[in-house]
Amino acid sequence: MVPFLNPALKAFSESIGAGRVLVEVWIRPLASGFELRHRDDVDRPVESLESVFTGDLRRISRTTPAGSFRPNKAAPGLQRGWNCRIQSLAELGIAIDHLYPGGIPDWYAAWQGNPPVTGFREFAARQTGLYRITTLLPGPLANRTIRACCSARFCLRRRLWTAPDLEPDGAAEKSDLPCLEPCALLLDLARRAMKLAQEEKITLPLAAGDLAVLVTALDRALDAGPAGGREGNTSDPANPRRLQLLLENLRGQLPTDAANTEEATKQ
Ligand code: SF4
Structure with a gap:
């Protein structure tokens, strides 16, 4: 049986190319999987970054570098200093949802044109x-x-x-x-x-x-x-x-x- 591929996730992965920024996150493809880090950490050696798991991204997006709660995950000021390697497209979807809840479906709706908006x-x-x-x-x-x-x-x-x-x-x-x-x-x-x-x-x-x-x-x-x-x-x-x-x-x-x-x- 052919595995179901979420069309929103597929379109988003195709937009990554050699690497792309989503809000404050740099995403690049690896030979197998993807790497995510803060966009301002792109040039830092990987050894200087904390290696985190996908599940840790929820914790990282929850607070500011000073430890205050971030009620809006799309606020500027995402914590820096981490690096997350993920294995699959499905895991990429989970990672982005931790960082920007609902981000992929919203991006896909806009990417398709005429997204449903509420004034x-x-x-x-x-x-x-x-x-x-x-x-x-x-x-x-x-x-x-x-x-x-x-x-x-x-x-x-x-x-x-x-x-x-x-x-x-x-x-x-x-x-x-x-x-x-x-x-x-x-x-x-x-x-x-x-x-x-x-x-x-x-x-x-x-x-x-x-x-x-x-x-x-x-x-x-x-x-x-x-x-x-x-x-x-x-x-x-x-x-x-x-x-x-x-x-x-x-x-x-x-x-x-x-x-x-x-x-x-x-x-
Ligand atoms: S309404 Fe939308 S653009 Fe305005 S602060 Fe909330 S999430 Fe951001």
Whole structure:
């Protein structure tokens, strides 16, 4: 009997060629099987890397190098310093699923063309209970929330779904691992954004130049890395996605001149 070959896995293996990167993982074919390592470790001698088994990849993808939990496995910052040799195509599928859950079926759906995507409004309309509030997000705030949550600072999946007036991510911005519908982190940030929008507002007299300083400071703080807030907890004001959301909201308040100055400062 001819063994069944998963078509998604077969198409993915054919895309490997002499070697390819999937998000942050370098994959290359061996005479028998495949080798995986972090893409930034490609030039390191194999003896300097920890040899791990396929099952260890789940542990490696679960935490950051500093030991914090990674709720989004496609977040930048996968641990380095390991090397995994696997024997078969089936094992390659398991390895990639440990690193990027659901990655091969999603990649295959996009590779085939016209993947099934669920846009933000359709996704929000399905929510019940605590998350029903996300249907109330006004369009501009929904767009800023999505830009904040799906920023390449936090996620390397290429967002293919849209919201009104918000295009999908460009092909070169992140990776060829697609995102086909909003994830739990997006849903949680959308709920937080709506709750913050419903809070009573304070008036803060601020010169446009000082607002530009605030925007630049936030941007640089986010560039510098995690502020210590837990990634999955948006009730924490130090949560990095909340900082990014505030940055998006403040940018929307910048007068055009100040926005240009801020853009020039970044270059
Ligand atoms: S919804 Fe955004 S943050 Fe979540 S997996 Fe998709 S692209 Fe990444």
